[in-house]
C-alpha cells in the first residue's frame with residue numbers, strides 16, 4: 350500500500366488523527382477541501398489555549414506542525430469516491446488521482462443548510478448562531494432570539510435564556526402544549542408572528558422585523574441548521590448511518606471504527622454534540638485506534 354492511512358477531511362478531527370499517526374511514524378495522507386464548518390466565524394471559543402482565536406489560524410498552525418513530520422502527505426482537493434480493495438481502500442480525487450491506504454479515517458464534517466430568510470445567511474457565525482457555549486458569552490445580557498424549527502427549539506430557548514433575555518420566534522411553527530411550562534419557567538417570551546427579515550448594520554443584528562413591519566430588538570439569533578454529511582463516501586463504503594438529533598451520524602464504536610472493518614470516522618460526522626475540542630478528541634481516538642490496528646491487527 351502507498352500509505353498506511355488515508356484521511357478524508359483535514360480540519361480539526363482529521364489533523365488531530367494525522368498528528369498522532371505521524372508521531373507514531375506512519376505514512377499518512379490527508380485530503381482536504383478547505384471548507385471547515387466554522388469558517389463563517391471570525392473567532393472560535395472554548396478550545397483550551399486557543400479561546401477566541403481565528404479558527405483558520407488554529408488550522409494553519411496545525412497543518413504547519415503536521416507537515417514537519419516525515420511520512421505525511423497533504424493533498425488540497427476533494428475526495429469524490431472510495432472503494433475497498435483487498436485489505437485496504439482506494440480513494441479517488443476530483444483531479445483523477447487515486448490514493449491507496451491500508452486504513453481510512455473519515456473526517457469530512459457536516460454541511461449546514463439554513464432557513465431561507467432575508468438577512469440570515471450573511472450573519473451565520475457572526476450574529477446568527479448555533480451554539481451558546483461557542484458564542485453566547487459575546488452577547489450576554491443583550492436581547493436574544495431563538496428561531497423555532499423543531500421540538501428541540503424549545504429546549505434551545507430555555508438553555509439560551511441562561512445568557513440573556515430570550516424570545517422564541519415561532520415563525521409559523523406550532524408549539525406543543527407541554528412547551529408552555531418550561532418556557533415560562535425559564536422566562537422565555539413567545540413571539541407568534543412570522544418573521545419578514547433580519548435587520549442590522551453589516552453582519553451585526555439589531556432587530557427581527559415581523560410580518561406586520563414591527564421590530565423586536567435582538568442582538569443574536571440562535572438557529573438549529575439542518576445538517577448533512579459533506580460527502581457520500583461513508584455510504585459508498587457501506588458504513589451504517591444513524592439519525593442523530595441534528596442530522597445523520599456515522600455509527601462508530603468506542604475506538605471510532607465504523608461498521609466497516611478498517612474504516613474509522615471522527616468529528617461532527619460521528620457524534621451528536623459538536624465542538625472543536627470534541628472533534629480533536631475524536632481525531633486522537635481514531636488516530637491511536639488505527640495505529641493499534643496496524644500494529645496488532
Ligand SMILES: Cc1cc2nc3c(=O)[nH]c(=O)nc-3n(C[C@H](O)[C@H](O)[C@H](O)COP(=O)(O)OP(=O)(O)OC[C@H]3O[C@@H](n4cnc5c(N)ncnc54)[C@H](O)[C@@H]3O)c2cc1C
Pocket residue numbers: 357358359360361362363380381382383384385386387388389390392393394395396426427428429456457458459461473474479483484579580615616617618623624625626628
Ligand atoms: C458557524 C459555526 C461556528 C462554530 N464555532 C465554534 C466555536 O466557537 N467553538 C467550537 O468549539 N466549535 C465551534 N463550531 C463547531 C466546529 O466548527 C465543529 O465542531 C468542527 O469544525 C468539527 O470538526 P471536524 O473536523 O469534524 O469537521 P470540519 O471542521 O467541518 O472539517 C471537515 C473538513 O473536511 C473537508 N472535506 C469535506 N468533504 C471533503 C471531501 N469530499 N474531500 C476532502 N475534504 C473534504 C472540509 O472541506 C473540511 O476542511 C462552530 C460551528 C459553526 C457552524
